[in-house]
Amino acid sequence: MFSFNRSVIAASLTLASLSAAAAQPPKHIIYLIGDGMATSHRQVAEYYLQQKTGDQTQRLAMNSLPVAGINTTHSADSLITDSAASATALAAGVKTNNGMVGMLPDGSKVTTLLEGAKAQGKATGLVTSTRLTHATPAAFVAKNIGRGNENAIADAYARANVTYVAGGGYRHFISGDQSKRQDGRNLVTDMQAADYHTFIGGDSVNNFRSYQPQAGDKVFAAFTPSHLPYELDRQQSNTLPSLAELTEKGIELLAKDQDGFFLMIEGGRIDHAAHANDIASTVYDTLAFDAAVQKALDFYHKNPNDTLIVVTGDHETGGMGMGFGKHYFMSLEQIQTSQESIEDKLQGVYSGNRGAFYQHIAGQFNLGNLASDEKLLIERAMDAVDNQDKQVGTDYGGYDPVAIAVAHVTSKRAGVYWTSYAHTATQLPLSAIGVQADKLGGFKDNTEVALTLADIMNVKIGKQG
Ligand SMILES: [Zn+2]
Incomplete structure (x- = not known):
């Protein structure tokens, strides 16, 4: 009888400690945001992966997480958000107007998840x-x-004391000829004075790669004047670190903090590729982002009891459709034969010499065998360029019409169609794994994603004061 009672007490103690453990906030939070990435982007990338590997069971890392949600993304002033309003929603749990960062529409400042984590x-x-x-x-x-106002945003970085900062865009941090900053300030020097290890420009890549993070270190790395290259172009030149490399080094450093860490990783160029209706770059940048998700998962598998990983997007870009016309097929070989990005490498290549241009796309996009309707699409764009036809030019989203015509040919060959050169209001898939991840599932607005995370992390976000 006595022993029976004891076991009942033991059992209830175990239950109590289990539920207490379940309410413990995760020590490590990794928040991955694919800019412009929605269901189609994720799925085409997965189908491409399957085709490339010849293995139909291949999954994207992000498509294999156990918790799934669907999120709406509208901003305070539009059904179609921009990245500023959606990032403010994902960071601080509030709706703001397109174009505003870290502020409510009335201009009052908000506290973010990163700032809440820092305060902890x-x-x-x-x-x-x-x-x-x-x-x-x-x-x-x-x-x-x-x-x-990117120079002012750079100033905010110099004050924010974020432990690990890595990406592109040093032109806003230093003054000079190649810079967008003309106030004579050098924020990189300021950060060095504040004990940051800094890695600026392509010359610093080797140092970055050999750098061994120590507890208490701070890192600021910006390898290019503007964005890092599209993944397709990065792989060709192979001189700059991948998003996965930046993620891995960051986790290595941040995990040395006894209090844990909050890390946000953005796959930022999925959006740019989709704006330019470039299917190959959209897929390659989605796969590069997924490789970063895999690095986060590798950490999770070593620390499953105190880690939370959330993967989502900020909005859909391109109105990307899988399939078009009256066809029931997709043919993703075309993606494999594109050698360069449309936006950064093909714009401006056509300058009146049609033969030279056709030769170029035969080599770089495997388009040596254009069908008559494909050729018509490109010729019409060439006519617009030759005639400097501004009216027609606007039909191409403000891009070089000929580059966009090629993007549409390669997309159609793949079986992909685009309805927009901008963002759409389409809902986004969210995936999560780890401590209290189940709370992030279901149908939520993007502000609820951040508010749920704040609740899980036990931090206060949103309007200050
Ligand atoms: Zn965008």
């Missing part, structure tokens, strides 16, 4: 493949009425 003594990190001053990472540290 956690190490913090921001990683992106765009300029660090671009909207998504900016919303976690800066408060600005306009996302375009």
Whole structure:
């Protein structure tokens, strides 16, 4: 009888400690945001992976997480958000107007998840493949009425004391000829004075790669004047670190903090590729982002009891459709034969010499065998360029019409269609794994994602004061 009672007490104690353990906030939070990435981007990348490997069971790392949600993304002033308003929602749990970072529409400042984690003594990190001053990472540290005020956003980084910062865009941190800063200030020197290890420009890549993080270190790395290259172009030149490399180094450093860490990683160029309707770059940058998700998962598998990983997007870009016309097929070989990005490498290549251009795309995009309708699409764009036809030019989203015509040919060959050169209001998939991850599932607005995370982390976010 006595022993029976004891076991009942033991059992109830175990239950109590279990539920207490379940309510413990995760020590480590890794928040991955694919800019412009929605269901189609994720799925085409997965189908491409399966085709490339010849293994139909291959999954994206992010598509294999146990918790799934669907998120709406509208901003305070539009059903279609921009990255500034959506990042502010994901960082601080509030709706704001398109273009604003870290602020409510009335201009009052908000506290973010990163700032809340910092106040708890956690190490913090921001990683992106765009300029660090671009909207998504900016919303976690800066408060600005306009996302375009990137020098002021750089100032915010210099004050924010984030433990690990890595991406592109040093032009906003240093003054000079190649810079966007003309006030004579050098924020990199300021950060060095504040004990940052700094890695600036392509010449610093080797030092970055050999750098061994020590507890208490702070890192600021910006390898390019503007965005890091599209993954397709990065792989060709192979001189700059991948998003996964930046993520791995960041986790290595941040995990040395006894209080744990909060790390946000943005796959920023998925959005740019989709704006330019470039299917190959969209897929390659989604896969580069997924490789960063895998680095986060590798850490999770070593620390499953105190880690939370959340993967989401900020909005859909391109109105990307899988399939078009009256066809029931996708043919992703075309993605494999594209050698370069449309936006950074093909714009401006056509300058009146049609033969030279056709030769170029035969080599770089495997388009040596254009069908008559494909050729018509490209010729029409060439006519617009030759005639400097501004009216027709606007049909191509403000891009070089000929580059966009090629993007549409390669997309159609793959079986992909685009309805927009901008963002859409389409809902986003969210995936999560780890401590209290189940709370993030279900149908939520993007502000609820951040508010749920704040609740899980036990931090206060949103309007200050
Ligand atoms: Zn965008």
